[in-house]
Amino acid sequence: MVSTKFIKRLDTKYKIRFNNPKLLEEAFTHSSYANEHPENGTRDYEKLEFLGDAVLELAISDYLYRNFRNLNEGELTRMRSNIVDTEGFAEFAQKFGFPAEINLGHGEEKAGARSRKTLLEDVFEAFNGALFLDQGMEAVEHFLSLTVYPLIDAGKFDASRDYKTDLQELLQQDGPVKIEYEVLKEEQLPSNFTVQLVVNGKVLSEGQGHNKKAAEQEAAKSALGKLN
Amino acid sequence: MVSTKFIKRLDTKYKIRFNNPKLLEEAFTHSSYANEHPENGTRDYEKLEFLGDAVLELAISDYLYRNFRNLNEGELTRMRSNIVDTEGFAEFAQKFGFPAEINLGHGEEKAGARSRKTLLEDVFEAFNGALFLDQGMEAVEHFLSLTVYPLIDAGKFDASRDYKTDLQELLQQDGPVKIEYEVLKEEQLPSNFTVQLVVNGKVLSEGQGHNKKAAEQEAAKSALGKLN
Known part of the structure; x- marks a missing residue:
């Protein structure tokens, strides 16, 4: 279960309050946990991840398009792929305290899945997919404006060496x-x-x-x- | 220049009327034309294509997520990639009469670029990027609901053979x-x-x-x- 502390933190830090808390729970549920606890009826995050991947791709493309007018298409694409990658998303997930909230099965827990970067990336995408379904693109953009966009502006993802x-x-x-x-x-x-x-x-x-x-x-x- | 006939057709068939016609013109301008006609000041479609690619990815992901509840994440992903591909987008572009409207340079025209699938895909993405900038996601979804979504419902993109x-x-x-x-x-x-x-x-x-x-x-x- 996603902790009360985390739910409170989402509210106070990012003004995020889910209308449908089940979506938030789903975003943090790994298939290994869903399989072990069919009685909870919580689905795993995979479908939300499918959606969240596309949500983040558009939010970030739109932000880059509007705010980096001087970059050409190649430079925009390179910058986007610097942001939208496993390392980056995993880092965000870590920074915002996501790992502790993930519902994991016993085997995966033992195998260290909680700090596995691909899993953290998945959860970050699923969270944004859930937020999109619950409150639309504006809410996602607001969340990103408090978290990811400032790092873009600070040059963290500038085009890699050519x-x-x-x-x-x-x-x-x-x-x-x-x-x-x-x-x-x-x-x-x-x-x-x-x-x-x-x-x-x-x-x-x-x-x-x-x-x-x-x-x-x-x-x-x-x-x-x-x-x- | 995008023809008056095409502009009229967008209006009558799809209820699309651009607030900023420059965006429409940009979506149909290949770099070879922009280079040959600097006096027009029209930019090529590449940045709109960068944005349109992400716009289509989300619109289609969202549609699949909401309308194919029984599919799992793997099936959704496979279906999405069947839709979002060069062949498919080029086919749409052709069907909607896009090729005749593309502003092409002489060399590219001679080389047969007007029927090149990768170019048609680019223009289809750029057009949707322009529509998104001009009128937002709802307008894109309306256009797709008249064109692409019915083909999805008809099973044209069902998961390919495994x-x-x-x-x-x-x-x-x-x-x-x-x-x-x-x-x-x-x-x-x-x-x-x-x-x-x-x-x-x-x-x-x-x-x-x-x-x-x-x-x-x-x-x-x-x-x-x-x-x-």
């Missing part, structure tokens, strides 16, 4: 230099690219990746490692 | 049979699995995939091919 750009800047600090990435090998099933980086006609490094772009990044990273 | 289940049903029609999937090989970078299907101790087939699950499906598919 090695190709870094390398170009390093090589061209004294003027233009011809930089080429040549595909050496492209394997099928699943596709695996090997790319060769040629600077002014001289092979500098190689990189591998599941697509050309990733392989180029790896080649640039390797070149940076050699050059720095 | 070969493992099909094979199990076929093999076990006369009683229990031991079915094992053994990982033969697991390659790194990117991971590629080879799985061997063993039925009652006898190797029946092999399958490859980018993860174990996909490889198992392939093995089951191959076995079904041999058995049917």
Whole structure:
């Protein structure tokens, strides 16, 4: 059962009071617990997680679109995927005191599931799915405005390093230099690219990746490692 | 320029009238056109596509969650990914007369981009992103209720075949049979699995995939091919 203390904390800190407390309970119920306690009739959080995943994706996309006008689509996408990932969501769940509230079965408890990042991510998504069902998108956005959005504004999820750009800047600090990435090998099933980086006609490094772009990044990273 | 005929059709068929027509224009503008016509000042659709992708994901997830109560999370996820894919969205775009309205650069026009499925998918997402910005989620849901949701209800996107289940049903029609999937090989970078299907101790087939699950499906598919 979600604790009274937690319910009170949701109210005082985030002004969240569930109209349907069953939804909150469901968001914190792992399948292992639901299986062990059929008498409670509480469903596990999986369907709420399915919905919450999409709720968070839109809330965060919308926030980025409206507040980072200068970023192009590629930069927005990279920033979104920095936010919407297991690590990040698990960290939020931890920060807001979610782990202690999760209804877990005995086996999973013993196996340390309470601190498992994928489970914490699931619960964070399910909680937002429940909040969306209970009070709509505005309530989710209000919760995120008190928790996640400030971290976005503080730059916590800024686009990760772009090695190709870094390398170009390093090589061209004294003027233009011809930089080429040549595909050496492209394997099928699943596709695996090997790319060769040629600077002014001289092979500098190689990189591998599941697509050309990733392989180029790896080649640039390797070149940076050699050059720095 | 989006044609007057199309604007009229949006109004009469779907009751959609954009408050900000610039958003509609942006949704139909490919980068190749924006680059060739900087004097128009119209941005390309890429940022609207970023947003529209998340808008559609939530609208469809929400619809499935509320209307397919009997499906579990795995079934909902499979159905969602059957709907939210390139083929499907491109088909919608085609059906609603989007291709003729796309602003394309000369090179892309010559290269046949107007019927390229990935481009049609992008424009369908961008259009829904524009509608969301212009009139909110309700307008998107209204549009989908006239176009996409009826196809969902008609079973067009029902969970695709699950070969493992099909094979199990076929093999076990006369009683229990031991079915094992053994990982033969697991390659790194990117991971590629080879799985061997063993039925009652006898190797029946092999399958490859980018993860174990996909490889198992392939093995089951191959076995079904041999058995049917």
